[in-house]
Amino acid sequence: MTYLLPILAVLVSFLFVYLIKPKKKEGIKLLLAFSGAFLLALTVFELLPEIYEGTDQKKVGVFVMLGILLQIFLEFFSKGAEHGHMHMDSNKTEFPWLLFISLSVHSLLEGVPIGDHHSMLYAILVHKIPIAIILSIFLIGSKMSKPSAYFFICLFSIMTPLGTYLAANIELLSTIKSELNAVAIGVFLHISTVILFESSEGHKFNLSKLLVIIIGIIIAYFL
Known part of the structure; x- marks a missing residue:
């Protein structure tokens, strides 16, 4: 199942x-906000405490910062698709390599912690669903050929489990x-905080989004 x-x-x-x-995007935005809170909370509750145990803490911090910088770099090419933004030209017909x-590198890295932290599987699933919906809306609505869209989504779907498999079975990794x-x-x-910061348009108070964020944190705590 992993x-x-x-x-x-x-x-x-x-x-x-x-x-x-x-057609309505409000439900997707709420799911996106929930996924950001859930992913952030599980990262803080599960991954962060363990990664700092018995290691060179500054070295760990360097690699965490490298992850943030890597994601910022990837978003120059993905245009923010990892956190629910599609700023690509839908009129282009060629395959968006x-x-x-960029999404594949992101997804491969997502899969790395899953092997040792099964709870992170749920965080990744909740994160992937709204992202995949938004990505699918773009692919289906674009002028790209349907076979290319199917090829894109099928390859994209295997990247996270591929990351899990490689991390567990390649000795070097x-x-x-x-x-x-x-x-x-x-x-x-980076991804989760950007999702949360962008979850409210114009930074206006939105009770429904605040509630789903709180629910996401609570569920992650008791998972």
């Missing part, structure tokens, strides 16, 4: 968009797993 669920989350989200063609590569986890933490911290 490998299957992330794939299903993406493919089912794509199928949902293909069949239902959702830069978007695909196993030896630097703590460093990879620290980088992944940096990615999670």
Whole structure:
């Protein structure tokens, strides 16, 4: 299930968009806010305390910061798709390789902590669903050919479980797993906080979004 669920989350989200063609974005925004809070809380509750145990804390901090910087760099190419923003040109017909590569690197890193922290699987699933929905809306609504859109979403769906598999089975990666986890933490911290900061338009008070954020934190605490 560790490998299957992330794939299903993406493919089912794509199928949902293909069949239902959702118009209202408020529900997606609420799910996105919940996912940001849930991912951030689990990162703080589960990953951060463990990564600093019995290690060079400054070294860990360096890799966490590298993860944040890496995600910022990736977003120059993905245009913020990892946190629910699609600023790509939907009129282009060619395959969006830069978007695909940046999302794939992000997803591979997402998969690294899952092998040792099963609860993070749920955080990644909750994070992937709204992102996959928004990405699917873009792909289906673009002028890209349908086979290219299917190819994109299918390859994208396997990247997180691929990251989990590689981290667990490639000896070289196993030896630097703590460093990879620290980088992944940096990615999670950046993505989740950006989602939360951008969850309210114009930074106006929104009770429903505040409630789903609180619920996300509470569920993560008791998970």
